[in-house]
Amino acid sequence: MEFVDSIIDHLDKINKLLKSTHFDFIVGIIINIFLIMLLFKIVDLFSAKLKEHILEKDSKNQLIQFLPILDRILKFLIVFFIVASFLQSFGYSVASLITGFGITGLAVGFAANATIANIFGTLSIFSDKAYRIGDYVIVNGVEGYVEDVNLMSTKIRTLDQFLYIVPNSSASNGNICNISAAKKRRINEVFTLTYDTSDEKLERAIHILEEILQKDKNIHDDYVVFADTLADSSINIRCIAYAKTGSYNEYKKIQSVFLLEAVKRFRAEGLDFAFPSTSLYIEKTGAEA
Numbered sequence: 001m002e003f004v005d006s007i008i009d010h011l012d013k014i015n016k017l018l019k020s021t022h023f024d025f026i027v028g029i030i031i032n033i034f035l036i037m038l039l040f041k042i043v044d045l046f047s048a049k050l051k052e053h054i055l056e057k058d059s060k061n062q063l064i065q066f067l068p069i070l071d072r073i074l075k076f077l078i079v080f081f082i083v084a085s086f087l088q089s090f091g092y093s094v095a096s097l098i099t100g101f102g103i104t105g106l107a108v109g110f111a112a113n114a115t116i117a118n119i120f121g122t123l124s125i126f127s128d129k130a131y132r133i134g135d136y137v138i139v140n141g142v143e144g145y146v147e148d149v150n151l152m153s154t155k156i157r158t159l160d161q162f163l164y165i166v167p168n169s170s171a172s173n174g175n176i177c178n179i180s181a182a183k184k185r186r187i188n189e190v191f192t193l194t195y196d197t198s199d200e201k202l203e204r205a206i207h208i209l210e211e212i213l214q215k216d217k218n219i220h221d222d223y224v225v226f227a228d229t230l231a232d233s234s235i236n237i238r239c240i241a242y243a244k245t246g247s248y249n250e251y252k253k254i255q256s257v258f259l260l261e262a263v264k265r266f267r268a269e270g271l272d273f274a275f276p277s278t279s280l281y282i283e284k285t286g287a288e289a
Contacts, residue, residue, distance in 0.1 A: 032082050032083070035082060036078060036079060036082055039078045039082075040075055040078065043071060043074045043075055043078070044071070047070070047071045114167075114169070115152070117169035118151065118152045118153065118167055118168045118169045119151055119152075119168075120169070120172075121167070121168035121169035121170070121171060121172035121173070122149070122150070122151050122152070122168040122172075124168075124172040125149065125154070125168060125171060125172055126149075130171075130172075130176050130178060131146050131149075131154075131176065131178045131180075131181075132146065132149070133146050133147065133148060133149060134146060134180070135178055135179075135180040135181070136178075136179045136180045136248055137156065137176065137177060137178050137179060137180070138175075138176070138177040138179065139154065139156060139166050139171050139174065139175075139176050139177075140166060140170060140171065140174040140175065142156050142158070142164045142166055143156075143158060143159075144156040144157050144158035144159060144162075144164070145157050147163070149168075151168075152167065152168060153165045153166060153167050153168055154166045154168060154171050179246075179248065180246055180247065180248075181246060182246040183246060184220060184242040184243060184244060184245070184246070185242065185243045185245060185246065185248075185251035186240065186241075186242055186243075187219070187239065187240070187241045187242065187243060187254075187255050187258060188238070188239075188240050189238070189239045189255075189258075189259065189262075190228065190236050190237070190238050190239075191205065191209070191236070191237045191238075191239065191262065191266070191273070192231070192233075192234035192235070192236055192237075192273055192274040192275070193205060193234060193235045193236075193237065193271060193272065193273065193274055194234065194235075194272045194273075194274040195233075195234070195235060195274070197235065197271065197272065201269070201270070201271055202227065202235065202237075204269060204271070205237055205266065205269075205271050206225050206226070206227070206237060208262070208265045208266065208269065208271075209225045209237070209239050209262060210223070210225050211265075212258060212261050212262055212265065213225070213239070213241050213258070216254070216257070216258060217244075218243060218244050218245070218254045218257075219241050219242065219243055219244065219254065219258070220241065220242040220243075220244060222241075222242060223239070223240065223241035223242070224239075224240050224241075225237065225238070225239045225240075226238060232276070233274050233275065233276050234274030234275075235274070241258075243255065
């Protein structure tokens with residue numbers, strides 16, 4: 001009988017100890033920790049799948065830079081809502097906690113307004129695929145090659161090798177011209193011939209230019225060659241064509257090949273290029289006897 005009373009006494013002490021240490025509170029903490037770890041794992045899997053999906057469509061898509069930020073935001077929200085729910089279940093006031101976060105967030109928002117604006121500007125640039133590293137662009141009057149695009153700014157190297165750092169908030173709200181995104185580049189050249197060029201040779205000049213354009217595989221078929229204007233010192237033949245490239249350097253090479261071939265063919269056909277000139281006519285008058 002004394003043995004039974006001893007066991008009951010010990011169980012009563014253990015029960016009081018568990019109550020004093022809030023055993024259910026500890027169990028709740030452990031359960032919520034495992035829940036947080038599980039949800040973190042799901043977020044990691046989601047982030048990995050999203051990254052894989054983006055890379056499959058475009059290996060150079062710069063939206064990947066935002067994945068770590070998205071990952072941290074989701075994990076923060078998971079921790080916040082689980083902890084808030086847990087504290088609420090034990091009678092703690094979560095409203096004051098949320099209010100505190102709201103006030104803190106407001107203060108941080110005012111302090112980091114420019115930073116947040118730049119981040120959203122970066123997101124806008126990436127989502128619109130406005131430009132990427134290596135593109136030749138004009139952003140808010142700054143012209144050059146894009147050297148770097150980060151969460152805060154875009155670095156542009158001009159042809160004079162000056163480095164401009166443009167805030168992404170300003171870039172996204174301004175005018176962006178991505179010259180490298182051009183699918184084709186226009187060749188617009190005028191060939192000036194002298195006024196003493198015969199009708200046959202004028203027509204031959206047009207045919208020569210058409211032959212050169214037709215044979216050049218780097219030029220689209222939608223070209224046009226025509227007699228443009230009768231200038232002060234020349235008969236002008238205009239050629240409008242489109243090179244099959246968006247690259248400025250490649251475009252200039254194609255244009256150069258076309259011009260050199262045109263000059264070569266014109267000289268071989270005896271077609272003389274005109275240059276600005278002035279003819280002076282002196283009227284002779286006889287003296288009266």
